[in-house]
Amino acid sequence: MDKELLAMLVCPLCNGQLEYDREARELACHYDGLAFPIREGIPVMLPEEARVLSADEKLKPSPGRTGDA
Numbered sequence: 001m002d003k004e005l006l007a008m009l010v011c012p013l014c015n016g017q018l019e020y021d022r023e024a025r026e027l028a029c030h031y032d033g034l035a036f037p038i039r040e041g042i043p044v045m046l047p048e049e050a051r052v053l054s055a056d057e058k059l060k061p062s063p064g065r066t067g068d069a
C-alpha cells in the first residue's frame, strides 16, 4: 500500500494515526481498539465495518508499523 496514502489516513473516530498491518491487511487504531479492513487496496474507514481488536492485539503493536518519522 502507498505510504503517502497511508500517512493521510487517520482514524475516523479519534483522528489518530493508524497502524498498517500488512499481513492482516488492516489499519488498526489502538486507541479505539478497532481494525479497519483494506479491500481491493482501498481502506474501508467505516466504524461499522471495523473489526474489534482483542485485548492481546491491543497490547502488542504489530511489527508492520510504518514509523512515525
Ligand SMILES: [Zn+2]
Pocket: 011, 012, 013, 014, 015, 016, 029, 030, 031, 032
Ligand atoms: Zn481511533
